[in-house]
Amino acid sequence: MAAFEPRVFSGIQPSGNLHLGNYLGAITKFVDLQESYNCVFCVVDMHAITVWQDPAGLEQRTREVTAGFLAAGIDPTKHIVFNQSQVPVHAELGWIFNCVARMGWLNRMTQFKDKAGKNRENVSTGLFVYPNLMSADILAYKATHVPVGEDQKQHLELARDTAQKFNIDFADRIADLGYGVDNLNRDATTDPEKVFFPQPEPLIGGPAPRVMSLRDGSKKMSSSDASDKARINLTDDAETIALKIRKAKTDAEALPSEVEGLEGRPEAANLVGIYAALSGKEKAQILGEFGGSEFSKFKPALVELSLDKLSPITDEMRRLMDDKSHIDKILCEGAEKASAIAEPVLDQVKDIVGFIRKA
Template sequence: MTSKKQRVFSGIQPSGNLHLGNYLGALKNWVALQDEYENYFCIVDLHAITVPQDPKVLRQKIREVAAIYLASGIDPEKSVVFRQSRVSGHAELAWLLNCVARFGELSRMTQFKDKAQKGGAESASVGLYDYPVLMAADILLYNAHLVPVGEDQRQHLELTRTLARRFNNQHGETFVVPEPMILETGARVMALDDPTSKMSKSSPVQGSYVAILDEPDVIRRKIRRAKTDSGSEVTASPDKPAITNLLDIYAATTSRTVAELEGEYEGRGYGDLKKDLAEAVVEALAPVRERALALLDAPKELDDLLEAGAEKARGAAHRALGDARTKMGLD
């Protein structure tokens, strides 16, 4: 008798342009999880609207993210792929958890502080402030055992764990307390123009990231212009953050080690590294780009697929939400 698979939940916002860091740090790893786990891969569009969005652009980006998920190798026969906003349980459970969460806990969330500093906390939406509770609802709604997270989301996942334990203590055993799934390979890809900052899909600087849908010549140009460090040795070290980043990207793209690459480029310069890295990235992303663009040419099929995924997700979410409502006295 086979044991029941553990459940994994993860999602990406449909804002900005999905980039090489999303592919290496998330999508490639998600694809590798499909046979071993029961996976729920979500397009978290409710999170996207915590900051102003152009509705027309958002609709297109939702489809774009779905197309990239599928083009990367996520199989809707093996994994549930859906839009967060098409499963009303996410918003409903978020409200129930809001009544368990503490104001002080949310006030300590560093990501809100960072984002609010840019536009001013006074003008930040309540949704942006409450984002971690919605994230907790996303995960607990499916009683996920594991959540693939990068360092920037560790604090939010810890809040999810806190809310699950608190709810269970107050109302009786209801939610699985999820564990972080730390994916080391390619987990942290830094910006091409600033190796001290993570590659961001919402960056206004086009040259800071390689978008998954970038044309090959655009990729080559961006990598050619990537920041480098002083000196000429192709080695990874704390005093060479830019070259370390390029080597990390190269290693994650080609499934080689940084040490192997350092040996290969011994006595060679940064120019050789960038030229070869660009070709490796072009080769890795080309089939994903071509498949995604083909899928985007059939928007109705994409929408139907997402709706079928949402139907499956609603079925899975119904039990946890119903249990939480009953335990709080609402049913």
């Protein structure tokens, strides 16, 4: 019996400006994964509308994320790049998973609690069942690996739970239809004839899994931050990037010579971490070079490095954004390739569940 083909699925929401945190925490990892896996990279625009989006802005940001993927080095001819809403399988499988996942699982999702806050009675139902759609995103491709940040690990656990519950609930039906697959991650007691979905494994972090705000080192860099000075957008020009780094919050002490010296100094730790990630070095190496230096010396070096690494990406993103038809063509072609994988999976799910479908 064949095993699951190793495949990576990951996506980024087009709900705000693509920024340095997205690049270092996710996109650079995506680029590296291309060498080892068949990859499916998705602009998850259906997730974005769990909170209200300006339609024109959503179109713009969907193309911007796509341009960021391409400019950073993702190859759409060898892998799949598409936007989620062009593949209806995500929505259909998401509904089926709404009926598989349990309310208790969703009630434990900390990200919903964080986003809803005290206003949870007025947020969209989409925000609540968001994790089930994420499960559908992953399992529609029977993805075996998912690069995730720390804040998404809980959602991946839910996808694993959903896959397991589906396999258990419909075990005999899966076997009767001959749809079982040898699960690479299965328990030794599991009959492979009764396994349909894999339990995807997390791939944690990029060179800087958690890039923090330039204005507050205790908060994650975010497109939703009210201050644009808190983040470096991948579309920022050289002058803007330089100004944001020069104005980034720091403390009055010199940089330490040892990594342990960064404890309790979140802004210093963040800037050193950004430098390390952009340079491909360890924090200890950076402090070996700059330990004892004031930020007045370190920041200009960080500006120079940032411009060296980011300017080519910014320039390429702008070039791509000037040709919307080219980006739309890539997304359309990617959606066709994604559908070719996902639609047969959904057809089999419908058979397993007991839906009558077109022959």
